[in-house]
Amino acid sequence: xxxxxxxxxxxxxxxxxxxxxxxxxxKEVDMKVEIKKPTADQAIKIEDKDNVDFIYIGFPLDAENxxxxxxxxxxxxxxxxxxxxxWKMAKAREGKTAFDIVTSLxxxxxxxxxxxxxxxxxxxxxxxxxINYSADxx
Amino acid sequence: MPRPxxxxxxxxxxxxxxxxxxxxLVTTTMDVDAGISxxxxxxxxxxxxxxxxxxxxxxxxxxxxxxxxxxxxxxxxVEIEDLRDIVMDFYxxxxxxxxxxxxxxxxxxxxxxxxxxxxxxxxxxxxKTPDNADLKREIEKWTSKLQLCSSMPGxxxxxxxxxxxxxxxxxxxxxxxxxxxxxxxxxxxxNELRQKMCDELDWGVYLELKxxxxxxxxxxxxxxxxxxxxxxxxxxxxx
Numbered sequence: 001x002x003x004x005x006x007x008x009x010x011x012x013x014x015x016x017x018x019x020x021x022x023x024x025x026x027k028e029v030d031m032k033v034e035i036k037k038p039t040a041d042q043a044i045k046i047e048d049k050d051n052v053d054f055i056y057i058g059f060p061l062d063a064e065n066x067x068x069x070x071x072x073x074x075x076x077x078x079x080x081x082x083x084x085x086x087w088k089m090a091k092a093r094e095g096k097t098a099f100d101i102v103t104s105l106x107x108x109x110x111x112x113x114x115x116x117x118x119x120x121x122x123x124x125x126x127x128x129x130x131i132n133y134s135a136d137x138x
Numbered sequence: 139m140p141r142p143x144x145x146x147x148x149x150x151x152x153x154x155x156x157x158x159x160x161x162x163l164v165t166t167t168m169d170v171d172a173g174i175s176x177x178x179x180x181x182x183x184x185x186x187x188x189x190x191x192x193x194x195x196x197x198x199x200x201x202x203x204x205x206x207x208x209x210x211x212x213x214x215x216v217e218i219e220d221l222r223d224i225v226m227d228f229y230x231x232x233x234x235x236x237x238x239x240x241x242x243x244x245x246x247x248x249x250x251x252x253x254x255x256x257x258x259x260x261x262x263x264x265x266k267t268p269d270n271a272d273l274k275r276e277i278e279k280w281t282s283k284l285q286l287c288s289s290m291p292g293x294x295x296x297x298x299x300x301x302x303x304x305x306x307x308x309x310x311x312x313x314x315x316x317x318x319x320x321x322x323x324x325x326x327x328x329n330e331l332r333q334k335m336c337d338e339l340d341w342g343v344y345l346e347l348k349x350x351x352x353x354x355x356x357x358x359x360x361x362x363x364x365x366x367x368x369x370x371x372x373x374x375x376x377x
Contacts, residue, residue, distance in 0.1 A: 013155035024166035040322035043172040109315030113308040117375040129178040
């Protein structure tokens with residue numbers, strides 16, 4: 001019995017590869033908090049992802065970090081919300097002010113509003129007033 | 139004598155492609171980034187001598203989401219399903235300039251004459267204090283209004299009381315999910331009304347007008363913001 005002809009196998013795999021390259025986006029960070037985003041039918045896709053900073057607020061995945069909601073900036077969990085404005089200033093791109101860069105808040109839907117309110121006030125202190133509340137399109 | 143060209147062994151091609159495929163599977167995510175955009179008010183030192191105009195209760199729509207995730211509008215419990223109608227009513231109850239509902243904001247008629255009088259007064263003030271940013275913003279606003287008059291049929295339109303605001307209050311344990319629910323409703327009402335305006339004026343699709351697009355798009359957006367204002371005030375949750 002002759003073997004199965006596998007000469008087109010690379011082509012098939014390449015097709016799959018291209019599909020994933022086109023349909024997915026790079027992960028920005030390693031998640032240290034669990035985030036189940038709320039849904040909203042008015043949510044609009046963020047087009048210019050390069051000019052957006054992401055702040056993650058959710059429940060720690062690692063039990064060592066407790067069960068209270070925590071803020072994740074880039075790859076690290078922070079305890080004190082007042083660090084947010086320094087972090088945002090340090091991320092400023094050349095020729096742009098904090099005002100120009102949108103801040104996307106990715107928040108777990110069960111997190112209380114106090115921590116969100118604190119972060120928003122921090123951002124207002126440095127005029128970073130353009131906010132995007134991350135939500136999945138319903 | 140040239141050597142015969144050997145065929146390249148392509149047997150491992152599939153393995154290489156597999157490796158690449160697995161690399162992309164691991165390092166990428168499928169989720170799209172979507173969300174509701176908002177611009178927070180700027181923080182500026184307040185002049186203690188400033189005289190605030192009187193706030194009428196009818197101009198303020200107070201929405202409170204409390205720590206138990208219950209919703210109160212004007213201190214009365216409401217269901218989330220009813221909120222949309224309440225907000226819609228806030229925007230449209232008196233939008234024909236009549237006093238149909240005395241608990242909702244008034245609308246006043248704007249015509250080119252009143253715009254020009256106001257602009258002349260503002261420009262005269264600007265000559266005295268050329269660096270006043272507030273004045274410049276005010277002039278820009280009235281220029282938009284004047285432009286709006288010329289775009290409207292009959293050269294006049296009704297504008298919502300400029301004191302009208304939506305006051306969004308949260309408590310420490312209000313869930314972010316409920317907050318987004320409320321924001322989503324506010325956004326959907328404003329988007330619907332602005333789209334309605336766009337249809338009346340034959341301006342195309344509201345969500346396709348771009349802030350960084352052509353000048354006429356920017357002008358249209360400015361005018362739509364005057365016609366259907368989105369004034370949301372949020373208080374900080376006390377620590």
